Amino acid sequence: MDLLEYQGKSLFARIGVPVPEGRAAATAEEARDAARELGGTVVVKAQVQVGGRGKAGGIKLAETPDEAYERAEEILGMDIKGHTVHRVCIERASKIKAEYYASFTLDRSAKKHLGMISAK
Numbered sequence: 001m002d003l004l005e006y007q008g009k010s011l012f013a014r015i016g017v018p019v020p021e022g023r024a025a026a027t028a029e030e031a032r033d034a035a036r037e038l039g040g041t042v043v044v045k046a047q048v049q050v051g052g053r054g055k056a057g058g059i060k061l062a063e064t065p066d067e068a069y070e071r072a073e074e075i076l077g078m079d080i081k082g083h084t085v086h087r088v089c090i091e092r093a094s095k096i097k098a099e100y101y102a103s104f105t106l107d108r109s110a111k112k113h114l115g116m117i118s119a120k
Contacts, residue, residue, distance in 0.1 A: 031072035
């Protein structure tokens, strides 16, 4: 099962894992509405099933709802490593001390779950 970031975070939230408050948006108008609802600085994040979104310009800060609209306009339709962005996630910005990436998959040959965590 391949999940987009906002889908995975929704599942985590349902079982009590803390995640930043956010909304998925398929249009720039929805992104502006989500930013207005969340308030404050938000992050507009491309929702594609590939790494390197930030380096490709698919993750941007927005200080106001109108900036969130502009950032979503820039990101929606963007191609990131062969994946077209059809949806963005609007999240309340967080102060980050350290950032780690986690991935979980099924190792079919070993018939086991495999978890990976990386600082890069």
